[in-house]
Amino acid sequence: MAEFDKADIEKLIDGVLPWPATQDMLKSSKDADRFDKYVEIMQARVDFKDPILLPLTPMLFIVSAEGERVVKCRCGHSFGDYRANWKLSSLINVRDDEASISEIYKGREMPDAAWVQIREYICGGCGAQLEVEAVPRGCPPDFDFLPDLDTFYGEWLGRPLPDTVRFEDKTLDKIAEWSS
Amino acid sequence: MALSLREETKANEEAFKKTGCLFGLETLARKEADPGTYEAVWHILSNLCNAAWATGCKVSSSPIAAEGGDALWGLHTSTGEAVCISRGISAHAGLLSDMIKNFIDLGYEENPGFKAGDIFENNDPHYGGIHSPDFDMCMPLFYDGKLIAWASCVSHVSDAGSVTPGSIGFLNPDCYSDGLPISMERVGENNRFYPWYEMRIRSRTRTPDFVMGDARGRLAGCLTIRDRLEEVIEKYGLDFILDASKEYVEDSRRYAVGRVKTQTVPGRIRKSQFKDLAMKGKRVLLAKQDIDCAFNLPMELTINADASVDLSLQGASGTVPFGENISPTALKSGLMMGYSHIVGFDMFNSGPIAAWNIEMPPDGSWANPFPLNYEAASGVAWAPAVTWVSNLYEVFGRLFQMRGFVEEMAAGSGTIMTAEFSGINQTGMYLTGLTLEQASQGSPARGYSDGENSAWCIYTPEADFGNAEISELYYPILFLGRNVSPNSGGYGQFRGGLGHTAVWMVHNTPGLEYQCGDAGMRSKMVANHGMYGAYPVVPDRPAYGHKTNVKELIEAQKPLIHGRGDPESPLIASLIDAELVEDNAIAPFVTPEPLQDFDIIVHPIAGAQAMGDPINRDSASVERDLNEGWTTSRVATDIHGVVTNKPNGAFVVDAAATDAKRAEIREERKARAIPFKDWWLQEREKVQAEENMDPAILTMWSTCMELSPKYGEELRAFWALPEDFTFSG
Numbered sequence: 023m024a025e026f027d028k029a030d031i032e033k034l035i036d037g038v039l040p041w042p043a044t045q046d047m048l049k050s051s052k053d054a055d056r057f058d059k060y061v062e063i064m065q066a067r068v069d070f071k072d073p074i075l076l077p078l079t080p081m082l083f084i085v086s087a088e089g090e091r092v093v094k095c096r097c098g099h100s101f102g103d104y105r106a107n108w109k110l111s112s113l114i115n116v117r118d119d120e121a122s123i124s125e126i127y128k129g130r131e132m133p134d135a136a137w138v139q140i141r142e143y144i145c146g147g148c149g150a151q152l153e154v155e156a157v158p159r160g161c162p163p164d165f166d167f168l169p170d171l172d173t174f175y176g177e178w179l180g181r182p183l184p185d186t187v188r189f190e191d192k193t194l195d196k197i198a199e200w201s202s
Numbered sequence: 203m204a205l206s207l208r209e210e211t212k213a214n215e216e217a218f219k220k221t222g223c224l225f226g227l228e229t230l231a232r233k234e235a236d237p238g239t240y241e242a243v244w245h246i247l248s249n250l251c252n253a254a255w256a257t258g259c260k261v262s263s264s265p266i267a268a269e270g271g272d273a274l275w276g277l278h279t280s281t282g283e284a285v286c287i288s289r290g291i292s293a294h295a296g297l298l299s300d301m302i303k304n305f306i307d308l309g310y311e312e313n314p315g316f317k318a319g320d321i322f323e324n325n326d327p328h329y330g331g332i333h334s335p336d337f338d339m340c341m342p343l344f345y346d347g348k349l350i351a352w353a354s355c356v357s358h359v360s361d362a363g364s365v366t367p368g369s370i371g372f373l374n375p376d377c378y379s380d381g382l383p384i385s386m387e388r389v390g391e392n393n394r395f396y397p398w399y400e401m402r403i404r405s406r407t408r409t410p411d412f413v414m415g416d417a418r419g420r421l422a423g424c425l426t427i428r429d430r431l432e433e434v435i436e437k438y439g440l441d442f443i444l445d446a447s448k449e450y451v452e453d454s455r456r457y458a459v460g461r462v463k464t465q466t467v468p469g470r471i472r473k474s475q476f477k478d479l480a481m482k483g484k485r486v487l488l489a490k491q492d493i494d495c496a497f498n499l500p501m502e503l504t505i506n507a508d509a510s511v512d513l514s515l516q517g518a519s520g521t522v523p524f525g526e527n528i529s530p531t532a533l534k535s536g537l538m539m540g541y542s543h544i545v546g547f548d549m550f551n552s553g554p555i556a557a558w559n560i561e562m563p564p565d566g567s568w569a570n571p572f573p574l575n576y577e578a579a580s581g582v583a584w585a586p587a588v589t590w591v592s593n594l595y596e597v598f599g600r601l602f603q604m605r606g607f608v609e610e611m612a613a614g615s616g617t618i619m620t621a622e623f624s625g626i627n628q629t630g631m632y633l634t635g636l637t638l639e640q641a642s643q644g645s646p647a648r649g650y651s652d653g654e655n656s657a658w659c660i661y662t663p664e665a666d667f668g669n670a671e672i673s674e675l676y677y678p679i680l681f682l683g684r685n686v687s688p689n690s691g692g693y694g695q696f697r698g699g700l701g702h703t704a705v706w707m708v709h710n711t712p713g714l715e716y717q718c719g720d721a722g723m724r725s726k727m728v729a730n731h732g733m734y735g736a737y738p739v740v741p742d743r744p745a746y747g748h749k750t751n752v753k754e755l756i757e758a759q760k761p762l763i764h765g766r767g768d769p770e771s772p773l774i775a776s777l778i779d780a781e782l783v784e785d786n787a788i789a790p791f792v793t794p795e796p797l798q799d800f801d802i803i804v805h806p807i808a809g810a811q812a813m814g815d816p817i818n819r820d821s822a823s824v825e826r827d828l829n830e831g832w833t834t835s836r837v838a839t840d841i842h843g844v845v846t847n848k849p850n851g852a853f854v855v856d857a858a859a860t861d862a863k864r865a866e867i868r869e870e871r872k873a874r875a876i877p878f879k880d881w882w883l884q885e886r887e888k889v890q891a892e893e894n895m896d897p898a899i900l901t902m903w904s905t906c907m908e909l910s911p912k913y914g915e916e917l918r919a920f921w922a923l924p925e926d927f928t929f930s931g
Contacts, residue, residue: 034608037650037696037820044650047609052464060606076467077604079734080814110882113875118894126841127728129769130786131689131740136896137478137496138727140737144875149868151815154732158496158899160889160929161474162920164730167600169469173507178463191470194919200879201922 024050028059035063035080057179070098075183076169081150082108084171091171091187099147106192107165112152113144118159165193207306207316207349211281224283224452224556232446233453243438243446244286244549250430251275251288254423258355259290262419264412265676266358266369269668270638273357273416275423277431277447278302278340280349283552285447288423291356292542292550293584293661294338296535298354299552300330301338305386314388316342316349321390321421325362326383327580328572330531334362334381334581335369339389339420343428345440351447353427355420359413360635363406364525364581365487367624367634370719371581372479372790374525375488380581382406393425408624408634454553458545462557463509465610466601473593475499477586478726478898479526480788488523494726494898495522497568498906499590500913503597512559513537515590517913518567520905525581526720527571530563532580533587539661540591544598544612564909588618588660588722589729595646596733596811603649611649613698614731615660616690616808618643618722619742619789621704625796627678628710635676637704640721642667644691644699644809647736652823653699653810655686660722667702667807678711679803683764687806688832693841694736695814700832701807703766707752708803713796716803718744720790726896729811736812737841742789745772745804747780752800766804768834774804817843817864821855828853843867886921892930900931 026047033039034047053059061074064083068074072085078093084104085094093101093108101108117123118139123132126140133140133156141155141163155163170189176182205213217226233240254275259267266272274290282302287295301324310316323339325331331338340354364371364381374380382402389399395417403417404410435443479495486492498519504512521527528536538555545554566574568586592615599611624634642665645658659665670681683705691698708714728738745766755762755778767773772785780802782794797803824844827833829852838844838853843866845859892900907914907928918927 031606031608034650039650044609052607054464056606060608077606079600080603081734110878112878113872114878114881115871115875116881116885126693126737127740128836130743130745130772131769133728133741134726134896136894137899138476140728140732142871142875143735144871146872146877149872151735151817151871154735154737155474156728156730156732156738157474158476158727158902159885159893159895160899160903160917160921161476162917164472164474165470166473167467167469167471167604169467169604170505170507171469173468177507178468189469194916197882197920197922200882 024053025055026053028063031056031059032063068096068098070094075171078167079152081152084169095145095147095150095152097145097148097150099145103192105168105190106196107163109143109153109163110193110196113146115142115144116140165191207281207311208309211303211306214281218556224455224553225448227448227452230449230453232442232449239438240446240449243434244450246434247277248286250427250434251277251286253430254355254426255288255290257426258357258419258423261415261422262357263415264360265672266360266636267416267419269672270641270666271664272641272662273419274355275427276354277427278352278354279447279451280351282306282352283451285450285551287550290664291358291662293536293539294336294356295550296538296552296555297330297332297532298338298340298356300531300535302340302352302354304330305340308386318342318344319392320388321395322387323384323389324386326385327529327532327583328377329386330529332528332532332535332580333371333525333583334364334383335359337384337416337420339424341424341428343431345432345435350440350444351431353424355423357416357420359407359416361408361413363408366717366792367408367715368622368717369636370620370622370717370721371525371579372585372720373487373792374579374581375491375523376577376579378577379487380525380579393421408632450549451551451553454549454551455556457548458554459509459557461545462505462511465605465607466505466598467604468505468507471503471597473501473597475501475590475593475730476727477589478724479522479524479720480726480898481524485792485794490523494896495524496898496902497526497586498902499586501590501593501597510557510559512561514561515563515569516561516910517906518563518569518909519902520566520909521568521571521575521578525579526583526585527568527578527580528583528587529572529580530570532583533563533569534560536584536587536591540594544594567909582719582721584661585720585722592660592729592731596731599649599733608649613646613733613736613811613813614729615646616643616698616701616739616810617724617729617742618660619744619807620719620721621805622717622719623677623679623714624717625678625711625714627676633676637673637677638666638668639704639805639807641665643807644701646810647694647696647698647813649813652697653691655700656702657699658810678709678714679706680709681705682707682762685765686832687766687809688834689837690740690806691809692736692739692812693816693837694734694812695816695818697812698739698810701809703804703806705764706803706805708797708799708801711799713798715792715796716746717792718787718789718805723789725789731811733811733813735815737816739808739811742806742808744787744789744806745774745785746787746793746797747774747778747783747802748793748797749781750800750802751779752802763802763804766806774802778802816841817867821857821860825853825855839863886923889921890923890927897931900929902931903929904931
């Protein structure tokens, strides 16, 4: 089983690991402790102390905060329970007309606003652009990933989390609140 | 008494159900006893398939196989599982395996029987084929009188006799126009084709010499596999080869399951994807085709506690009156190809897909057309499928990131727009066929770097756009340019590899049809691949000029067109005078009339998708891209927030101004964006009112909600719409 230095993993993440070393990582059997090292690296880079349970994206993390499992941006801005799509708790800028789309795509590069809208999900804390969707009007936002954290920690990593929660999608609960 | 192949297949299925291991192989005895020989023989078998590819492509002599290598050979177990495959167009491995299984399941072992030297073929989508130009072949291989394996092959012929010339039949209105069907047939015996097979190809395809060349190439490759396999059996023994072949498949399944368990996270993944096909007002074949269409290509993937994977395509929209419908068998093969690139690539064979539970796509959708629309055309069935398979790259990229395996990440692919020509070439010969430009796109951004330019293709690891000079030999065209396309790899922290633009001048022909085809392109939309905040790749927009003044320009030694130019001021409009100039054409299309000498075509090929917030892009990379001509000042400043100066003719980053600009962009974003709830409240009104929604989008939504009621229910619930709400399309 291969093992890689934390420093090299950091360089990889930052895109500065030399190509031969990157190839070595690609070709070697994988290191069993990568997840823990990666979480350690990310923990040192975020602006909060809550322990990271899962790096959802390079910018968003499921963390354990005061007994709750919530999604937080690297800057510490919280998006609430990880089982509801975090996008519903973000800021959004939607480009759905020619003028706004043309700020990104010019001339022949422009998609047709009657076919697709460009949705930018922005962190209300730091202004990071967290995800972009290009979908037609009517498409609910993608709930990119709803992890089964208890199976992951309990059965795959062999170290159950202190508490368990039900594996369920709570996005529509939020919609029900808004529409009631 | 020996089991029939059908009984053996059934026994294998039961053993898998009982043990969870393919063929019931709970231990890999040959591997454990002699791992060195096991590994060595794998490489020998793999090389044997590659030898078949090299031989078959050369025998074929068609430009698609000989120059582009657009073919594949495989070695299978007696019950059809792919053991290993050659280099080439790997997307077909699953199809070949399923074809053999289908021959067994249909009782061909009894009638007409399997014997040495038999040649079987299929290209019929109703029986699992992908589209008529992809001829799938298999031959049973015998040793000491017993059927011990199969050799298989697919090659993409230049013309399969569909209603329009060529092999990208996007205009086909129904299956009757899809071309010459070979419907699960024995097409030869004693290692020779039947004479009537050749007669049929001669009477019903436009380039029979090339099509028969491809057939002979397929056969030559399969015979190469047969002969070489006999040598391997002589050396290592039949029992070893039979045992090891099964172990390679089970080993590969274990590898893929192991990767899922050690490198991903259990849970549910959802990925929306859409594609356009805008044909209204264009040259079509039947009145019903004078419409625009949109496809819903959703993917829901669940990784279970036991690392098995459930996959659903609920929500797929309805069939279209064009060639962009695909059978579920062919779709599965595309999935297997994508999965092999991302997860199960140690030994590419049938193993990895065994851990998938694939829900049958909704009846009557583009992904399962025949139960409700038996006449649906599949002339270029890859088109929506390959766009859907692209989701796998992003989805697994996200999962690998979560476990820290950043080196394994990849964003999605770009789009696939093809160019096909038909007409008389410079030697007086009628030709039709595909150029190979689209087989060399940019590669997706990785978690640690940009993708590579013009070096990748989603449907084949054999990314190669062929030699321009060889294309010029076949087709009556001359290359005026083959250039990297700036800004063609999306905008992100890491961008996709860039695509390229081919510029052709029509030359030495009485008339040439240019078919700008759909093999997975988007022209009205961009892909939903804004991974981690990146912007997706630009849409496909080709250009052409008809009845030009290029001859005069050449004689006067004036500048010609060699590239695309600025998106807002295309070169074709500024450099060329022509009776018809289309500088921003919505693809796909066939030109209104044949092109003539000195006409110009500007044909762009996509880069691949980016990942990460564009303002996190390393400013030195932006500086390099500017100096290489790979990006533009507007993109550098407005999208990446990188401010540069040009003190000595080269761009140099102003670090302080860049920091300030990026801080400004962050604040502008926060000021401009609104809370999601506020947008949702406004947007649901617009959804209900169908505001600024193209009729094609409305039809797409209404068909997918009807075909997949649960998907429709969830869509209504998300927008808090009445239970009986539906779109008017």
